[in-house]
Amino acid sequence: MQLTLHTDYALRVLIYLAMHPNQRVTITELSTFFNISRNHLVKVVHNLGLKGFIQSVRGKNGGLYLSRSADQIRVGEVVRQMEANFHIVECFNPQKQGVCPIQGKCKLTSLLCRAKEQFLKELDGTLLSEVLLNK
Amino acid sequence: MQLTLHTDYALRVLIYLAMHPNQRVTITELSTFFNISRNHLVKVVHNLGLKGFIQSVRGKNGGLYLSRSADQIRVGEVVRQMEANFHIVECFNPQKQGVCPIQGKCKLTSLLCRAKEQFLKELDGTLLSEVLLNK
């Protein structure tokens, strides 16, 4: 059970932006600081933009900044938006309906759904501003 | 975020065995019922044996049965044992220590750890015997 690097990278970007408020941060700066493939970061950043977490300015002196301040962003929200799928087990996947012969009768489905919600609920309890580096 | 099919298959096997107590169930029977690659099921079953959930008898009239009764097995325990890794993010992986430059300073680590525990705690609250088919 793991989140994708894509989601982890998204969180790193948001943390960095939160630590540099009122600035335009470039993807290259992020890529260098985190030592992450710039090409991949571009996609993460693009996705963060689509989901409304960040704004971008093109051209000279362009860069990225948070759409909302860090104390207005819940970690759970970021994970929900950035993680592509939460198909904990096969029957959660709309494209795999009926593959498992006990689907509909198995009570694991609802249990795992509750477990997933507990996971996200815990993340909802923390704001991006509370995640910033200790020292 | 998803569990491996391996873990899901393991749960299916345990559910089936729990529904057929005092019987020896063959892998072939399981493979047919669940329509799962027999070869793959063999590995799942073997792993369930290693982890002490089931016993097996070889030879004619052999088969599998639960080591403990279904009301003595917590779902969380099965998931903890069968899921190969719980490296929610990169820094959870012992082989990736120090790759993320903010590791040690980022408070996401402990937050995600708590979230993971909440996920498993929810699963710990249900026994295998409570998961059996409704009807």
Next chain:
DNA sequence: TATAAGATGTATTTTAAATACATCTTTAAA
């Protein structure tokens, strides 16, 4: 003692994620 069952090890296939590459568009400073 024949055969049905699981055990074990290796190899291949499949899939999704991660990464790389190429090119286009926007913007503001020079």
Next chain:
DNA sequence: TTTAAAGATGTATTTAAAATACATCTTATA
């Protein structure tokens, strides 16, 4: 008004893990 710096977008390739397949060995009992 030109130009370079920045992000946007689309496609292709690589990687790694999971899933599946194949082959052979061991055990137990009818």
